[in-house]
Amino acid sequence: MKCRTGQDPDGEQEADTTDAAFTTLLEDSAEELYEQAPCGYLSTLMDGTIAKINATLLEWLGLPPTQVVGRMRFADLLTVGGRLYHETHFAPLLQMRGEVSGVALDLRAAGGQRMPILVTSKVKTSVDGEPLLVRTTVFDARDRRAYEMELLRGRQAAEEAHRLAETARRQAVADRARLQEALAVLQQSLLPTELPAVPGLEAASHYHTASPDLLGGDFYDLFPLDADRWAFFLGDVCGKGPQAAAVTSLTRYTLRAAALHDPDPVTVLTTLNTVLHERYDSGDARYCTALFGILQPGSGHVSVHLASGGHPSALIQRADGTTHYLPTPGGMLIGILPRVHFTPASTELFPGDTLLLYTDGLTEARIGPERHLYGEAALSTFTATQPPAGPKALITALTSLLASFGDGLDDDTALLALGVLPFPGPESGT
Known part of the structure; x- marks a missing residue:
């Protein structure tokens, strides 16, 4: 804060300029902020009919408000694929949960162009809990992509400065630390903050990041x-x-939404294949492997029904210490072809049994002087040497195993273990 005494023409002019700017800001009404926001806003009735839409979103669409308000539904603004996803997954999930955040869709923008967007919707309810309308925020995903590229360019510039001088090196180290922090936060946003408690079961997980400089896809x-x-x-x-x-x-998001619509594992993976193939078929091809399953507790056991899309088979550690894989042959990569085949598999877990899922960063680690692949056989042997003490104990042992690989572990690795209680305690001697 500046204190003025006596006559100070320059100071008075600066204060007048600040007061004028502040007055202008106060005069900027809430309605103007709504209309000219850097993102799209719209409110819809519960049947999807658009009741209100801001100028930003109308500009993206290239449509007048009279053609949209009261005449179109939100789904009508999307591409064919986006409309299908909205009707079959987004809308049912919103109705069930009351809020859906950060779902990627495509907008039919002005001139027939496809515009990638991120959509967040929330149901507004009355004091009695009755749904009144849906408020939706639409973000231009192109800006997000540009921001990510800017982060990468910043890192490259910092590394170049590191090679030029020691002073620049220290600056590059600071920039890199900030980048890694940002990447770590983004990486964590792609994983559950914690696993839910499942009655009668124990669950444990672990994520190993091979490089803090790159976002992984596990x-x-x-x-x-x-x-x-x-x-x-x-x-x-x-x-x-x-x-x-x-x-x-x-x-x-697709796997979660598809499971709520129809939890059959083959159907869920088929839906994911359709979404990925449609989204990336015309550009840079993208695909994934995945294993999806359902747990259903029964009388003295838990039934497991799953299917795999090109993913390594799940490993089962039984209560007697034996291990075996649950094969899912013929499962194809997800997103490459418009039509694919997924093979279902089923098993039952009894008290003391543990089901282990993992990504290939574990089995494709390089070990020994010859840097051989670690492999699925070695993983089964290692698991068989561990006491059947449940998912948490098994994940702890596997975390130590990953650490022992050193620089031979050059890919991200995700682990998820699910087991049926009870497990023997340490006093049992097992």
Whole structure:
């Protein structure tokens, strides 16, 4: 704050300029802020009819308000693929949860152009909890992509400065630390903050980042379908960096939404294949591997039904210490072809049994002087040497195994273990 005493013409002029700017800001009404916001806003009735839309979104669409308000639904603004996804997944999920955040869709923009967007919708309810309308925010995803590229250019500039001088090197180290922090935050946003508690089961997970400078494409999740069933999945998107992160986000949201619509594992993976193939068929091809399954507790056991799309088979550690894989032959990569085949598989877990899912960063680690692949046989042997003490103990042992690989572990690795209680305690001697 500046204090003025006596006559100070320059100071008075500066204060007058500041007061004028502040007055102009106050005169900027809420309606003007709504209309000219850097993102799109719209409100719809519960049947999807658009009741209000701001000028920013209308400009993207190239349509007058009279052609939109009261005449079109939000789904009508989307491309054919986006409309299908909205009707079959987005809308049902919004109705069930009351809020959906950060879903990637495509808008039919002015001139018939496809415009990538990120959509967040929330249902407004009355004091009695009755739904009144849906408020939706639409973000231009092109800006996000430009921001990610700007981060990469910043990192490259910092590394170049490091080679020029010691002073520049220290600056580059600081820039790199900030970048890694940003990437770590974004990486965590692609994973569940914590696994939910499942009655009668124990769950544990671990994510190993091979490089703090690159976003990985591994993902996993565990979530309820209803009072009696739980869904889980684990997979790996091809490539790394912002593009892989975008595919990972789309994949996770699609799997969750598809499972709530129809939890059959083959159907869920088929829906994901359709979404990925339609989104990336005309441009840079993107695909992933994934294993999706359903847990359904029964009398003294838990039934497991799953399907795999090009992903390594799940490994089962039984309560007696034996291990075996649950094969899913013929599962194809997800997103490459318009029509694919996925093979279902089923098993039952009894008290003390653990189901392990993993990405190929683990089995494709290089070990020994000859840098041989670690392989699935070695993983099965290692697991068999571990006492059947449940998912948490197994994940702890595998985390130590990953650390022992050193620089031989050059890919991200995700682990998810699910087991049926009870497990023997340490006093049992097992």
